[in-house]
Amino acid sequence: MNVVVLNEVRKGFYLDSVALMRLSREVAGSPGVIEAALMMGTPSNAAIMRNAGLLEEGSAIKGNDLVIAVKAESEAAAREALDNAIKSLDKPKTQGEAQAAWRPHSIAAAVKARPEINLALISVPGEFAAAEARKALNRGLHVLMFSDNVSLEDELSLKQQARAAGLLMMGPDCGTAVIGGAPLAFANKLTRGRIGIVGASGTGTQEISCLISEAGAGISHAIGVGGRDLKKDIGGITTLMAIDAFDADPETDHVVLISKPPHPDVAKSVLERIGRSRKSYTVCFIGASEVQLPPNARFSPTLKGAAELALGHHQIGADFDANAVASRLPRSGRGGIEGLFAGGTLCAEAQVILAAAGRKVASNAAIPGVLKLGVEPSGGRDRLIDLGDDEYTRGRPHPMIDPSVRDEALRAALKNRDLSVILLDLVLGYGAHADPAEHLAKIAADRGPDAPVLVASVVGTEQDPQGRSAQIRKLEQAGFIVAPSNAQACELAVAIVQNAGR
Amino acid sequence: MTDQDRPQYQQLLARKVEVVNVGLEGFVKDLRDCDIGVVHVDWKPSAGGDPQMAALLAKLGV
Numbered sequence: 001m002n003v004v005v006l007n008e009v010r011k012g013f014y015l016d017s018v019a020l021m022r023l024s025r026e027v028a029g030s031p032g033v034i035e036a037a038l039m040m041g042t043p044s045n046a047a048i049m050r051n052a053g054l055l056e057e058g059s060a061i062k063g064n065d066l067v068i069a070v071k072a073e074s075e076a077a078a079r080e081a082l083d084n085a086i087k088s089l090d091k092p093k094t095q096g097e098a099q100a101a102w103r104p105h106s107i108a109a110a111v112k113a114r115p116e117i118n119l120a121l122i123s124v125p126g127e128f129a130a131a132e133a134r135k136a137l138n139r140g141l142h143v144l145m146f147s148d149n150v151s152l153e154d155e156l157s158l159k160q161q162a163r164a165a166g167l168l169m170m171g172p173d174c175g176t177a178v179i180g181g182a183p184l185a186f187a188n189k190l191t192r193g194r195i196g197i198v199g200a201s202g203t204g205t206q207e208i209s210c211l212i213s214e215a216g217a218g219i220s221h222a223i224g225v226g227g228r229d230l231k232k233d234i235g236g237i238t239t240l241m242a243i244d245a246f247d248a249d250p251e252t253d254h255v256v257l258i259s260k261p262p263h264p265d266v267a268k269s270v271l272e273r274i275g276r277s278r279k280s281y282t283v284c285f286i287g288a289s290e291v292q293l294p295p296n297a298r299f300s301p302t303l304k305g306a307a308e309l310a311l312g313h314h315q316i317g318a319d320f321d322a323n324a325v326a327s328r329l330p331r332s333g334r335g336g337i338e339g340l341f342a343g344g345t346l347c348a349e350a351q352v353i354l355a356a357a358g359r360k361v362a363s364n365a366a367i368p369g370v371l372k373l374g375v376e377p378s379g380g381r382d383r384l385i386d387l388g389d390d391e392y393t394r395g396r397p398h399p400m401i402d403p404s405v406r407d408e409a410l411r412a413a414l415k416n417r418d419l420s421v422i423l424l425d426l427v428l429g430y431g432a433h434a435d436p437a438e439h440l441a442k443i444a445a446d447r448g449p450d451a452p453v454l455v456a457s458v459v460g461t462e463q464d465p466q467g468r469s470a471q472i473r474k475l476e477q478a479g480f481i482v483a484p485s486n487a488q489a490c491e492l493a494v495a496i497v498q499n500a501g502r
Numbered sequence: 503m504t505d506q507d508r509p510q511y512q513q514l515l516a517r518k519v520e521v522v523n524v525g526l527e528g529f530v531k532d533l534r535d536c537d538i539g540v541v542h543v544d545w546k547p548s549a550g551g552d553p554q555m556a557a558l559l560a561k562l563g564v
Contacts, residue, residue: 014546016526041551063551103544110522110541117541118517123525124545127553131560132524132545138563142514146525154557166509182519182538185529189536221515241511248512430532465535 003034003071006078007056008086010066014040015089016123021397027085032077033070038085041065042127044149048394063127107135121184122171123147129172130154137161137169144224145171146185148390152233155226159237168245169238174224175202178209184224186400188429189463193218195310196252196279198242200225200259203343203388203400203427204286204303207459208256211307211316211485214461214468220252230262236270243273254280256310258303260348261288261368271297282309286348287367301356303349304487317484325481326495329453332420333500337493338413338452339384339423340406342399343459346425346486347386353490354382359497365389384423385409400427403439410443419452420500421493425486426471428460437471441478453496454480457489 015023020038027036037054039045041061049055054069061067068085072078104110111117120136122129126149133143137158145158150172162169170177170184176199177184181192188206190213199205199222209219223245225238239257246255255277262270262285274281275294283299284306285291293299300306304316337354341347344365351367362371365386373383387399387406399405406424413422426436433439437458444454456475460468472482483489520539523529533540549555 012546016528018526018528040547042547043553063553064547065551103542105544105546107522107524107543110543114520114522114539114541116539117520117522118514119519119521121521121523121525121529123523123529125547128547128556131548131553131556134557134560136522136524138560140510141522142511162511166511168511168514179514179519180517181536182521183532183536184519184521187532244509245512245515248508249515251515430535431526431528 002074004073004075004078005054005056005069005071006075006082007059008068008082009041009059009061010089012064013066014064015066017397018401021402023085023088026088027068027070027081030077030081030084032073033081034073035071036081037067037069039067039069040125041067042125044127044394107132107139107141111139111141118142119144119179121146123185126150126172130158133158133169134161137165137167140165140167142168143170144174144177144184145169145226146174147171148173152228155228156234159234163237163241168223168241170224171226173228174226176205176222177224178219178222180221183430186427186429186431187222188213188461189465190461191218192220194220194251194253196220196246196249196255197222198225198239198246198255198257199223200227200229200239201286201345203459204258204284204345206427206429207303207343207346207486208258208284208307208310210459210461211304212310215307215311215314215316217311220249227260230259230266230270232263232265236262236266239270240273243270243277246279247277252279254282254310256282256284256306258284258286258306258345261285267291282306286345287352301352302487303345304485317488320484320488322483322488322492322495325492326499329496329499331500332450332452334418334420334452335497335500336416336419337382337421337423337497338416338419339382340409340413341384341386341425342388342403342406342427343425344386344388346459347384349486350384350423350490353487354384354494357494359494364391400432403433403436407443410440411446414444414447414451416452417450420497422452422454423489423493424454424456424480426456426458426460426475428458428464428466428468428471430465432466435466437474440480441474444478444480455483455489455493455496456480457483457486459486
């Protein structure tokens with residue numbers, strides 16, 4: 001087959017990654033197109049396109065260039081796809097967009113015109129994110145940095161600068177925060193209440209805050225700190241400041257701290273600080289064994305357990321009996337579980353629960369004690385995949401925004417005759433896909449009669465734009481079994497495979 | 503200690519959040535739907551798209 005690669009480079013033209021994803025999909029769907037990409041020409045994106053054979057020979061692009069790259073079966077097909085992409089880019093803006101509010105060209109101009117601005121939400125490509133955060137801190141703004149691919153050196157220096165100025169630096173790679181009801185990045189519409197959250201884990205914070213909100217209590221604020229804040233290099237700078245902030249907040253009675261297991265030195269200083277707090281704490285270091293806690297704190301190894309402790313031992317999903325549900329299913333005689341997760345912490349919680357149930361587990365985002373996929377043979381083990389991990393999201397949006405990241409793996413799992421259960425999560429809320437249940441239901445509709453059982457949980461609230469119960473209904477109509485929490489979905493998966501082997 | 507004497511990060515939780523959004527435009531609608539003031543920056547990579555130069559300029563306060 002004759003393969004033709006054509007590029008169009010727009011100098012100094014920026015579009016955000018979600019807009020680029022939509023256009024990429026349009027172009028990739030054109031007749032005769034093998035592969036297509038619309039990307040900003042940052043060094044990391046240029047490497048991705050070069051490796052995929054999408055760049056013309058000798059192509060020199062810069063970070064502020066928009067690159068349209070098409071690989072097609074013929075020159076005519078490539079040219080037509082490229083022309084359509086250019087037409088879409090040049091399409092006049094809709095009336096609504098044209099009437100949109102004033103748009104300054106810099107943080108400085110925004111703050112000058114609106115001095116009441118007190119927080120910068122930064123989600124530009126990682127290579128430029130630290131520079132924008134520094135500009136925001138220099139102007140006295142707190143920062144939530146959603147962007148990832150920021151160096152540890154930059155993270156440390158930004159957090160040190162923020163601390164010296166008395167400002168909060170949330171992130172990099174901070175997926176969620178809710179400050180005074182303001183949903184920052186991926187966040188859910190939560191009932192306001194008196195439980196605060198300090199989260200080094202985005203989907204962990206979302207699961208705990210939604211379980212608490214749906215149980216009838218509420219969240220005062222959720223402060224995201226970024227996934228590396230409790231590493232030795234960063235020393236928990238933002239976590240310690242968040243604990244200070246909650247100590248001073250009269251609206252918060254109890255605080256949940258959620259993180260992957262911290263470096264021991266950092267854990268020590270954070271737990272010492274918690275011991276001096278006037279508030280009570282629930283500590284969830286997911287994947288850690290029991291830790292030495294001060295008297296005002298309790299430990300949970302799971303997200304559901306942490307939500308239950310914060311709620312004063314309220315049992316979440318008390319009516320759900322995993323063994324009873326499993327016993328009503330036909331026995332397949334197969335034994336494997338495959339978890340395909342959009343949420344990294346939900347994948348970690350699944351590892352904790354499956355390992356505790358005696359399952360042999362492997363994961364691309366392995367917690368301590370779990371086999372790392374790809375390092376050693378993982379045959380015969382349950383595979384729990386974090387599809388938000390860098391290897392799946394390099395150069396494309398997170399599966400919470402673009403659920404098609406999961407499609408290929410899900411289609412393969414549905415045909416895998418070694419599997420008894422496929423375990424899935426659905427994350428709702430602001431920033432997330434508008435109808436992830438519909439997307440999953442369409443993929444699942446093609447499955448055969450002896451496909452593995454589909455077990456899911458939905459992270460979200462009834463007030464979320466997608467509506468929790470409406471999403472659950474769609475999944476159930478498509479034949480999924482939906483558990484009240486991720487932990488209970490994992491327990492059901494274990495019960496099903498145990499039942500199948502009996 | 504009065505609220506005014508506390509460092510800014512301790513006051514943040516008691517204040518109304520007003521946001522400048524730099525990057526994904528979808529976040530603007532979410533904030534407006536929750537009645538949060540937000541200004542979206544019409545952002546382009548600075549320093550001609552050279553990340554190292556952009557970082558240097560930000561450090562210099564440019």
